[in-house]
Amino acid sequence: MENLTLFMTAAVIAGGGLYWFMCILGSAEQKGKRAADLSGGSISAEKVGDKYKQYWSFFLRPKEIDKPSQVPAFVDTFYNLVTDIYEWGWGQSFHFSPSIPGKSHAAATRLHEEFAVDLLRVGPGDRILDVGCGVGGPMRAIAARSGSNVVGITINEYQVGRARTHNKKAGLDSLCEVVCGDFLQMPFDDESFDGAYSIEATCHAPKLEDVYGEVYRVLKPGAMYVSYEWVTTAEYRSDDPEHVEIVQGIERGDALPGLRCFDEVAEIARKVGFEVVEEKDLARPPSGPWWARLKMGRIAYWRNHVVVSVLAKLGVAPEGVVEVHDMLYKTAGHLTRGGETGIFTPMYMILCRKPVKADD
Numbered sequence: 001m002e003n004l005t006l007f008m009t010a011a012v013i014a015g016g017g018l019y020w021f022m023c024i025l026g027s028a029e030q031k032g033k034r035a036a037d038l039s040g041g042s043i044s045a046e047k048v049g050d051k052y053k054q055y056w057s058f059f060l061r062p063k064e065i066d067k068p069s070q071v072p073a074f075v076d077t078f079y080n081l082v083t084d085i086y087e088w089g090w091g092q093s094f095h096f097s098p099s100i101p102g103k104s105h106a107a108a109t110r111l112h113e114e115f116a117v118d119l120l121r122v123g124p125g126d127r128i129l130d131v132g133c134g135v136g137g138p139m140r141a142i143a144a145r146s147g148s149n150v151v152g153i154t155i156n157e158y159q160v161g162r163a164r165t166h167n168k169k170a171g172l173d174s175l176c177e178v179v180c181g182d183f184l185q186m187p188f189d190d191e192s193f194d195g196a197y198s199i200e201a202t203c204h205a206p207k208l209e210d211v212y213g214e215v216y217r218v219l220k221p222g223a224m225y226v227s228y229e230w231v232t233t234a235e236y237r238s239d240d241p242e243h244v245e246i247v248q249g250i251e252r253g254d255a256l257p258g259l260r261c262f263d264e265v266a267e268i269a270r271k272v273g274f275e276v277v278e279e280k281d282l283a284r285p286p287s288g289p290w291w292a293r294l295k296m297g298r299i300a301y302w303r304n305h306v307v308v309s310v311l312a313k314l315g316v317a318p319e320g321v322v323e324v325h326d327m328l329y330k331t332a333g334h335l336t337r338g339g340e341t342g343i344f345t346p347m348y349m350i351l352c353r354k355p356v357k358a359d360d
């Protein structure tokens, strides 16, 4: 009898401990994936490790990439490797937002997305483009807010499937459409959209003019485009080794072929024909630190590392996922330092208008 009591007590303590470890101790994003479903996207499980190695050697020296035409293919590989981990540990919106005291991450994320679409002045019946849509977190918030028809484009086939599943589940599939394609050569007609936005996506383009040129082409005259850009700020010093190390860490861990400086963005927008209505770093005070969400998760990261390692050992998750998770952990450190030093922002906002006449 005593043994049975002892056994029962141990079982309750172990079960409670496991529950605390998995669920209470800073859980992975609730609306995301389950850890047991982590995959390599469209990459088969046994190839995840090799694909990760290829990705890493391609992006090792981001500013020295000698074949920029290969960037979209490696960005595609990157999103095969990280999409499930992002969804599991962050949610369906793959971007940052200023933290807002008293508001949850989900609420702050949604406000940041709605802020973008409010600038476009679109409504029901309009057709708008989401340039680099991920698994569609922003797309759904924006369709619900504006009532517009949103068409999202992503280079990653796996994300297309995830986005379509989420759209259906949210009952928004009649307003949201997802297309697999390259935003440097979009499969859309000239002047076929009433507005466009990109949230933390165009930073993957080797040349910003190529993606801005495409957005310009597909917009109707008079339509607005808003973008949240990843850039270095005026605080960045290219002769400071610490700054260089932080920026290189951000580029390597986020599939970026070289971060641009904030003052290049408007110039490029004008070069392709846009009128620049406004530009602003949304991370500047009084905005709360966007990197706070990354910093708060130290214990959760450790918990996630243990979960990923155990699942990989059991053969539930592909082995390479452990390396990908470690890379993301280091990237989170570089992003945090980029925010704290003020040398980097992921939300340099530019609002543009396609002139009604080319010379307007």
Ligand SMILES: C=C(CC[C@@H](C)[C@H]1CC[C@H]2C3=CC[C@H]4[C@H](C)[C@@H](O)CC[C@]4(C)[C@H]3CC[C@]12C)C(C)C
Binding pocket: 085, 086, 088, 089, 090, 093, 094, 095, 096, 200, 201, 203, 230, 254, 255, 300, 301, 304, 305, 325, 328, 329, 331, 332, 335
């Ligand atoms: C815009 C881009 C992506 C921005 C962010 C959504 C992601 C950047 C770094 C990611 C993460 C870092 C650490 C991960 C952690 C180790 C893991 O346990 C859970 C997921 C992370 C928190 C993950 C989540 C997404 C990011 C914050 C880029 C690519 C242009």
Ligand SMILES: C[S@@+](CC[C@H](N)C(=O)[O-])C[C@H]1O[C@@H](n2cnc3c(N)ncnc32)[C@H](O)[C@@H]1O
Binding pocket: 072, 075, 079, 092, 093, 094, 095, 131, 132, 133, 134, 135, 136, 137, 138, 153, 154, 155, 156, 159, 181, 182, 183, 184, 198, 199, 200, 201, 202, 204, 205
């Ligand atoms: C960081 S995610 C942001 C996704 C989405 N905007 C969000 O905030 O949730 C970047 C997105 O850009 C897409 N992307 C990057 N390069 C691309 C390219 N050349 N063509 C199309 N999509 C691209 C990726 O596939 C991914 O969906």
